[in-house]
Amino acid sequence: MPAPSPRHCFGLRLQVGRRALAATLTIGLAACDSGPLPLPHAGAPESRQLLGQRLLAQYQCGSCHAIPGVEAARANVGPPLEAFGRRSYIAGHVPNAPDTLARWIVEPHALVPDSPMPSMGVAPDDARAMAAYLLSLR
Ligand code: HEC
Missing domain, CATH: 2.60.40.420 (Cupredoxins -  blue copper proteins)
Structure with missing residues (x-):
C-alpha cells in the first residue's frame, strides 16, 4: 500500500483548517443570533x-x-x-x-x-x- 503523498496530507490539513474556520463562522453567527432581541421602547x-x-x-x-x-x-x-x-x-x-x-x-x-x-x-x-x-x- 503506497504511503500517502505529502500533497494528500496537505489537502487533509487544509480541509481540517477549513472545517475549523467553518465552525468558527458558525459559532460567530450563532452568537449574533442568540437571545431574544431587546424589546424596543414603544415611544420612539x-x-x-x-x-x-x-x-x-x-x-x-x-x-x-x-x-x-x-x-x-x-x-x-x-x-x-x-x-x-x-x-x-x-x-x-x-x-x-x-x-x-x-x-x-x-x-x-x-x-x-x-x-x-x-x-x-x-x-x-x-x-x-x-x-x-x-x-x-x-
Ligand atoms: C384569513 C385571511 C386574513 C388574515 C389572517 C388577515 N387578513 Fe387582512 N385582509 C384579508 C382580506 C380578504 C382583505 C381584503 C378585505 C376587503 O377588501 O374588504 C384584507 C385586507 C387587509 C388590509 C387592507 C388592504 C388593502 O389593500 O386595502 C390590511 C391593511 C390588512 N388586511 C391587514 C391585516 C393585518 C395587519 C392582519 C393581521 C392582524 C391581517 N390583515 C390578517 C384577509 C386576511
Whole structure:
C-alpha cells in the first residue's frame, strides 16, 4: 500500500483548517443570533415600527397577506400590503391613516361590514404598532 503523498496530507490539513474556520463562522453567527432581541421602547417611532413588524409575524397576518420585511408573509388570500404607506384607502374606501388603519386591524367589520378579513383578536396597542409599520412601507 503506497504511503500517502505529502500533497494528500496537505489537502487533509487544509480541509481540517477549513472545517475549523467553518465552525468558527458558525459559532460567530450563532452568537449574533442568540437571545431574544431587546424589546424596543414603544415611544420612539422607529421602535414602534419594529415592534409592529414583529407583531405582524406573531399574529400571522402573513397567512393571508404578502408583507415586505415580515417573515413568512407571502400568502395572497388578502391583498399584498407592500407600499401600504402610499395607499389612500383601506379596502378600497376607508381613508388610510394611523387611527383608521389600527381600527381596521382590530375590527375590519366595524369599517367595512361585509369585509372578508376576519377580526384577529388584536389588542389596540398592538394594532397601532402594526399600523405604524405598514404606514412606513413606501
Ligand atoms: C384569513 C385571511 C386574513 C388574515 C389572517 C388577515 N387578513 Fe387582512 N385582509 C384579508 C382580506 C380578504 C382583505 C381584503 C378585505 C376587503 O377588501 O374588504 C384584507 C385586507 C387587509 C388590509 C387592507 C388592504 C388593502 O389593500 O386595502 C390590511 C391593511 C390588512 N388586511 C391587514 C391585516 C393585518 C395587519 C392582519 C393581521 C392582524 C391581517 N390583515 C390578517 C384577509 C386576511
